[in-house]
Amino acid sequence: xxxxxxxxxxxxxxxxxxxxxxxxxxxxxxxxxxxxxxxxxxxxxxxxxxxxxxxxxxxxxxxxxxxxxxxxxxxxxxxxxxxxxxxxxxxxxxxxxxxxxxxxxxxxxxxxxxxxxxxxxxxxxxxxxxxxxxxxxxxxxxxxxxxxxxxxxxxxxxxxxxxxxxxxxxxxxxxxxxxxxxxxxxxxxxxxxxxxxxxxxxxxxxxxxxxxxxxxxxxxxxxxxxxxxxxxxxxxxxxxxxxxxxxxxxxxxxxxxxxxxxxxxxxxxxxxxxxxxxxxxxxxxxxxxxxxxxxxxxxxxxxxxxxxxxxxxxxxx
Numbered sequence: 001x002x003x004x005x006x007x008x009x010x011x012x013x014x015x016x017x018x019x020x021x022x023x024x025x026x027x028x029x030x031x032x033x034x035x036x037x038x039x040x041x042x043x044x045x046x047x048x049x050x051x052x053x054x055x056x057x058x059x060x061x062x063x064x065x066x067x068x069x070x071x072x073x074x075x076x077x078x079x080x081x082x083x084x085x086x087x088x089x090x091x092x093x094x095x096x097x098x099x100x101x102x103x104x105x106x107x108x109x110x111x112x113x114x115x116x117x118x119x120x121x122x123x124x125x126x127x128x129x130x131x132x133x134x135x136x137x138x139x140x141x142x143x144x145x146x147x148x149x150x151x152x153x154x155x156x157x158x159x160x161x162x163x164x165x166x167x168x169x170x171x172x173x174x175x176x177x178x179x180x181x182x183x184x185x186x187x188x189x190x191x192x193x194x195x196x197x198x199x200x201x202x203x204x205x206x207x208x209x210x211x212x213x214x215x216x217x218x219x220x221x222x223x224x225x226x227x228x229x230x231x232x233x234x235x236x237x238x239x240x241x242x243x244x245x246x247x248x249x250x251x252x253x254x255x256x257x258x259x260x261x262x263x264x265x266x267x268x269x270x271x272x273x274x275x276x277x278x279x280x281x282x283x284x285x286x287x288x289x290x291x292x293x294x295x296x297x298x299x300x301x302x303x304x305x306x307x308x309x310x311x312x313x314x315x316x317x
Contacts, residue, residue: 022044022045022048023048023049023051023053023054024053024054026038026045026048026049026054027053027054027055027056027057031059031060031063034049034054050082051082052082052083052084052085052086052087053086054082055079055082055083055086055087056083056086056087056088056089057088057089058079058080058083058087058089058090058091058092059089059090059091060075060076060079060091060092061091061092061093061116061118063075064076064092064093064094065093065094065119069094069096072092072094072095072096073095073096073100076092076095076100076103076104077100077103080103080104080107080108081107083108084107084108085108085110085111086111087107087108087111087112088111088112088113088114089112089113089114090104090108090112090114090115090116091114091116091141092104092116092117092120093116093117093118093119093120094119094120095117095120095121095122096120096121097121097122098121098122098123098125098126101117101120101122101126101127101130102126102129102130105130105133105134106130106133109130109133109134110133110135110136111136112134112136112137113136113137113138113139114137114138114139114140115134115137115139115140115141116139116140116141116167117141117142117145118141118142118143118144118145118167118169119143119144119145120142120145121145121147122142122145122147122148122152123147123148123152124147124148124149124151124152124155127148127151127152127155127156128151128152128155131152131155131156131158131159131160132159134156134159134160135159135160135161135162136160136162137156137160137162137163138162138163138164138165139163139164139165139166140156140160140163140165140166140167141166141167142166142167142168143167143168143169143170143199143201144169144170144171146170146171149183149184150183150184150186150187151187153168153184153187153188153191154187154190154191156191156192157187157188157190157191157192158191161194162194163192163194163195164194164195164196164197164219165195165196165197165198166188166192166195166197166198166199167199168184168188168198168199168200168203169199169200169201169202169203169224170200170201170202170203170204171202172202172227179204179230180204180205180206180230181204181205181206182204182205182206182208182209182212184200184203184204184205184209185200185203185205185208185209185210185212185213186209186212188213188216188217189209189212189213189215189216189217190212190216192216192217193216193217193218193219194217194219195217195219195220196219196220196221196222197220197221197222198213198217198220198222198223198224199224200223200224200225200228201224201225201226201227201228201248202226202227202228203225203227203228204228204230205225205228205230205231206230206231207230207231207232207236210225210231210236210237211236211239214236214239214240214241214244218241220244221243221244221245222244222245222247223240223244223245223246223247224247224248225237225246225247225248225249226247226248226249226250226251227248227249227251228248228249229249231248231249232249237249
């Protein structure tokens with residue numbers, strides 16, 4: 001039991017902490033508290049939370065989904081600036097232009113190991129320009145980034161030699177209009193030989209592209225091709241090497257899952273409407289689209305499955 005003077009002793013204990021150690025401890029605090037509460041405790045904590053060691057990991061992906069683009073840009077710039085060369089893992093979403101992506105890479109790209117920026121308006125051109133500064137990347141999520149394509153993937157693959165995880169999932173709405181296209185699959189197959197985990201949910205790849213990935217990514221352990229309607233059951237999906245787990249291509253209740261993933265309780269449902277209150281074109285006819293998936297089943301093709309590497313996927317039937 002600590003007696004009288006315990007408050008002073010406790011304060012001295014905090015004062016005696018190595019600044020970096022204090023920053024690591026405070027880095028575990030939630031984002032809101034770290035921004036609004038911690039700086040008000042004392043000068044020592046305010047200095048610590050303003051330094052880079054407190055911002056090695058930044059995850060505001062869900063917050064970005066609920067916030068206006070202007071707020072997202074300001075928050076991303078502030079947190080990336082604080083993390084600087086210490087920033088290792090960054091998860092954001094809905095980046096509105098190439099400029100904010102360039103800002104991230106210029107201020108924290110050299111140390112980034114994990115970068116997640118789904119649903120972002122980032123182009124091939126800026127990725128090609130900045131990819132050389134992302135050489136430390138091991139995990140990348142560019143799902144639903146419609147302005148990126150094979151050129152961005154090729155630039156990432158050629159410059160990020162340590163990349164082991166890639167998520168390149170796409171929007172299921174309008175899937176029936178997609179024709180086969182193996183450009184992205186070929187870019188992955190020829191430049192990312194160390195991949196272990198690859199997601200191409202609703203990709204346009206064909207049997208040719210899938211076989212190229214099998215051949216080029218020899219270390220691949222998990223492949224998600226659910227919703228890739230150009231792949232055939234019993235085709236290249238089953239022609240995989242032992243030790244590779246493939247999920248897809250069929251998927252059950254895909255529309256329900258899509259909405260469940262993208263719409264949280266606090267999601268603003270008005271976001272599916274345009275500024276004049278009219279329903280966005282991409283949501284027109286959604287009931288008709290949904291009916292086409294009634295009764296669809298999912299099949300999992302598994303070779304030498306290791307239960308320790310499930311990545312949260314549903315169990316095999």
